[in-house]
Amino acid sequence: MPFRISRLAPAALLPATLMLSAIVGSFLACTSAGAGVTSSSEFRDYRVGGTTQASLVSYMKQNPFPGDEGPAFANIRQTFSLSLQTKEDGNLCRPSAVNVNIHFVITLPKAVNASVIAGNARASWYQFVGFARHHEETRRTIFLECGQAFVAKAMQLRSTSGCMALDAKIRGMFEAAKTACDRRQFAYGRADDPRVRYLSLFHRGATARR
Secondary structure (H helix, E strand, O other), X not given: OEEEHHHOOOOOOOOOOOOOOOOOOEEEEEEEOOEEEEEEEEEEEEEEOOOOHHHHHHHHHHOOEEEOOEEEEEEEEEEEEEEEEXXXXXXXXXXXXXXXXXXXXXXXXXXXXXXXXXXXXXXXXHHHHXXXXXXXXXXXXXXXXXXXXXXXXXXXXXXXXXHHHHHHHHHHHHHHHHHHHHHHHHHHHHHHHHHHHHOHHHHHHOOOOO
């Protein structure tokens, strides 16, 4: 999900910390024995040219990142996988393990000439980077919360129609959960994306001389 240009942000911003190389981490949230959500995150750079507020903004508008929802300043892409085990328990079939893995690729803006950006332009740039990072990491948190909610519900299911039927039901529920999570993502984006236009980088950069 991108940090879209068409929804060009003020809020309390996290300190701007830009990772310069791919970093893989993991997160585990277990709801019960044999159930959980794991994730890995890979950070990539959207390389931005320019040394002034105006030229940085101009570069991003003319050369945006190809995001999942269109031209973007930052982006998150996620890949889901589901592993599922069921077992007979008397006349019932129940899940013995439901595990979801989500791999995230998060792309954040990186100024190619960061070392020569000075003064207010430098402060404004890193404020923007902090905003973009917080935006995409919030999206990641939403995906993880969706995964945790799905696993908790799936582990409560039982079937008197056999384990094949239960397996199919859980997998169908997984697809529905992803669709519902997309709706939640879109709602967050609609609310948060427009806030970027109020950051000093865009406010000053849009009017400053190049």
